[in-house]
Amino acid sequence: MAVHIMTALAYVKEKISSEQLANTVNTNPVVVRRILGALNRAGLVCAERGKVGGFSLARASKDISLLDIYRAILAKQKLVNLHDNPQNRACAVSCKVRGVLSTHLKQAQSAYERELKKVALADIEKSM
Amino acid sequence: MAVHIMTALAYVKEKISSEQLANTVNTNPVVVRRILGALNRAGLVCAERGKVGGFSLARASKDISLLDIYRAILAKQKLVNLHDNPQNRACAVSCKVRGVLSTHLKQAQSAYERELKKVALADIEKSM
DNA sequence: CAAAATAGTAACCAATGTGGTTACATTAAT
DNA sequence: ATTAATGTAACCACATTGGTTACTATTTTG
Numbered sequence: 001m002a003v004h005i006m007t008a009l010a011y012v013k014e015k016i017s018s019e020q021l022a023n024t025v026n027t028n029p030v031v032v033r034r035i036l037g038a039l040n041r042a043g044l045v046c047a048e049r050g051k052v053g054g055f056s057l058a059r060a061s062k063d064i065s066l067l068d069i070y071r072a073i074l075a076k077q078k079l080v081n082l083h084d085n086p087q088n089r090a091c092a093v094s095c096k097v098r099g100v101l102s103t104h105l106k107q108a109q110s111a112y113e114r115e116l117k118k119v120a121l122a123d124i125e126k127s128m
Numbered sequence: 129m130a131v132h133i134m135t136a137l138a139y140v141k142e143k144i145s146s147e148q149l150a151n152t153v154n155t156n157p158v159v160v161r162r163i164l165g166a167l168n169r170a171g172l173v174c175a176e177r178g179k180v181g182g183f184s185l186a187r188a189s190k191d192i193s194l195l196d197i198y199r200a201i202l203a204k205q206k207l208v209n210l211h212d213n214p215q216n217r218a219c220a221v222s223c224k225v226r227g228v229l230s231t232h233l234k235q236a237q238s239a240y241e242r243e244l245k246k247v248a249l250a251d252i253e254k255s256m
Numbered sequence: 257c258a259a260a261a262t263a264g265t266a267a268c269c270a271a272t273g274t275g276g277t278t279a280c281a282t283t284a285a286t
Numbered sequence: 287a288t289t290a291a292t293g294t295a296a297c298c299a300c301a302t303t304g305g306t307t308a309c310t311a312t313t314t315t316g
Contacts, residue, residue: 001211001213001275003225003229004211004221004222004225004226004229007221007225008219008221011220011221017290017291017292018291018292019290019291023216023219024216024219024221024222025211025213025216025222026213026214026215026216026222027213027275027276028275028276028277029292030275030276030277030278030293030294031274031275031276031277033292033293033294034275034293034294036292037292037293037294047292047293048283048284048291048292049282049283049284049291049292049293050282050283050284050285050290050291050292051283051284051285051286051288051289051290051291052284052285052286052290052291053283053284053285053290053291053292054291054292055292066232070208074208079207079208079240080198080202080207083129083132083153083304085129085153085154085155085304086154087154088151088152088153088154091136091151091152092139092256093132093135093136093139093152093256094132094152094153094154096255096256097131097132097135097252097256098132100252100255100256101131101132101252104194104243104244104247104252107243108240108241108243108244109240111239111240111242111243112207112236112237112239112240113236114239115232115235115236115239116232116236119232124225124228124229124232127224127228128220128221128224128225128228129304145261145262145263146262146263147261147262155304155305156304156305156306157263158264158265158304158305158306158307159304159305159306161263161264161265162264162265162304164263165263165264165265175263175264176262176263176312176313177262177263177264177311177312177313178261178262178263178311178312178313178314179259179260179261179262179312179313179314179315180261180262180313180314180315181261181262181263181312181313181314182262182263183263211275213275
């Protein structure tokens with residue numbers, strides 16, 4: 001939904017309300033504003049309050065990547081997580097698996113993020 | 129948890145019960161058996177019933193990758209999903225974003241899976 | 257053949273996360 | 287002062303997940 005919203009902002013190049021954005025996503029304005037809140041905190045959009053308020057991109061769509069949007073929304077979530085059951089101190093596997101697996105998952109996560117970084121919002125906008 | 133279990137199976141090279149596996153993961157045997165069920169259906173482990181039953185790897189740990197385990201457990205889930213709200217036919221963005229974004233997400237997903245494929249269970253086992 | 261120990265699975269619960277909704281406070285233009 | 291917008295809290299419905307209990311099916315062993 002965040003990418004959908006950002007694409008809409010890039011596509012219509014003017015200020016637009018959460019009401020109108022909700023219309024393209026087919027959901028509730030509050031849901032849209034929640035997402036826009038995260039995008040705003042990440043510095044990707046500008047929000048203006050009051051009558052004739054609305055949202056717009058904070059910078060050119062060629063300078064915004066899918067990774068920027070991904071991070072704004074899923075800031076501290078990982079794609080795949082380790083289980084968090086307590087260790088069994090008597091078991092070498094139990095004590096060490098998490099650490100080892102963690103490094104491999106980070107590798108994969110980085111590869112995923114590198115791909116997202118390659119795609120600019122402008123690329124998506126062009127396909128509309 | 130699945131990787132933890134598979135590592136344990138690789139580490140002790142003999143048949144082992146869900147009770148013992150639950151002990152290293154620090155959870156319930158039923159939870160372990162649920163995961164082992166998926167791993168079994170994916171052909172990664174062998175299960176034996178009855179007294180002296182238990183589980184063992186179906187093939188050498190060097191021939192099992194993290195991707196195999198990932199697919200066994202998260203078979204049809206994607207790392208990141210498209211929203212599934214209905215389209216707004218009157219809006220070009222609403223109609224086209226999903227398709228465009230989908231191809232980029234598949235690229236990233238593939239990159240993630242390529243990294244998982246590089247890691248063999250044997251690599252993890254060696255670090256124990 | 258009976259007992260014991262194991263896998264397989266259904267059913268339920270608690271906790272969590274997500275999206276939708278209502279309601280209201282805050283802000284700014286008119 | 288009115289109007290129209292953002293910002294957010296509160297609540298609900300729903301799905302997912304891991305844990306738990308309880309049971310059946312299977313296999314070995316005394």
